[in-house]
Amino acid sequence: MQLDLNLLAALDALLEEGSVAGAAARLHVTAPAMSRSLGRIRRTTGDEILVRTGRTMTPTPYAIAVRQQVHELLHEVQGVLAPSRELDLATLERTFTLRWHDSLVALSGPALLASVRAQAPGVRLRFVAESSTDSPELRRGEVDLEANAGRPSAPDIRAESVGETRxxxxxxxxxxxxxxxxxxxxxxxxxxxxxxxxxxxxxxxxxxxxxxxxxxxxxxxxxxxxxxxxxxxxxxxxxxxxxxxxxxxxxxxxxxxxxLPLELPSATVYLSWHQRYDTDQAHIWLRELARTALAVSGES
The missing domain is CATH 3.40.190.10 (Periplasmic binding protein-like II)
Incomplete structure (x- = not known):
């Protein structure tokens, strides 16, 4: 049997979004095209993957069991097909979207922007406000870096401590x-x-x-x-x-x-990103600059 690797990306999106429409938006394809991909996945695996329960769709036990494996396989395939290359900051043109707590933007944003401008003048930074609800922008690729006091629990989101505050x-x-x-x-x-x-x-x-x-x-x-x-x-x-x-x-x-006259533990500040960017050289460069800026702002 000849397998289409595009189905792996489609399966990953379907399992992450839990809907045909959400997966289609994530991969920038039409809903009918994603529906056809789901049909092919069902025929290939012999499993329904997602089943209708009222107005929503629920993953099957098989889908839940393979979700993490699908994440990891897709990440490995992307690494093979898009190997890292030497980064030329002088010619790099890219826009990064950062969703940081507003106090971190005020304290660390200027230092980060100054470093970016000095090293890669073709790079632009979009600082956006935090959402009032939990949102999947990191997974969808709509946000590149988050920085706040909340540690994400999703297995495909990387997070590292960059400081503490009280x-x-x-x-x-x-x-x-x-x-x-x-x-x-x-x-x-x-x-x-x-x-x-x-x-x-x-x-x-x-x-x-x-x-x-x-x-x-x-x-x-x-x-x-x-x-x-x-x-x-x-x-x-x-x-x-x-x-x-x-x-x-x-x-x-x-x-x-x-x-503050209360005994409370210090809050840990986390820098978070999606695992798809683990080997992205430009993203690695930005993360390092962000770590430095956030660490300096956290010093008392």
């Missing part, structure tokens, strides 16, 4: 808490707070930590970014708890950082 409390200069020698958990909880949440959540892990001490706090507002939350704190007596690295230039805004 939370501090930020208040306006002259806030009543700045006149207190020690800000206790009780005083922290008694104040009014603004939280940072892209989804508008009024509670987070800080509330869990306070609850363990028998305390609750009053959250009067949420902001979608740390920059916006700092502006709320700047013009009021609200407290905002943010990563320490974010506070590097808050003095210019008339803000002060205080220790």
């Amino acid at each position: 939370l501090v409390v930020v208040v306006r200069r002259g806030h009543p808490l700045t006149r207190i020698k020690t800000v206790t958990a009780k005083r922290y909880a008694a104040a009014e707070h603004v939280t940072v949440s892209r989804r508008g959540n009024l509670s987070n892990g800080l509330d869990d930590a306070l609850a363990r001490l028998g305390l609750t706090r009053s959250v009067v507002a949420t902001a979608p970014t740390e920059a916006a939350a700092l502006e709320f704190a700047r013009g009021s007596d609200l407290l905002v708890s943010v990563p320490e690295a974010t506070t590097r230039s808050i003095a210019d805004l008339g803000l002060v950082a205080l220790p």
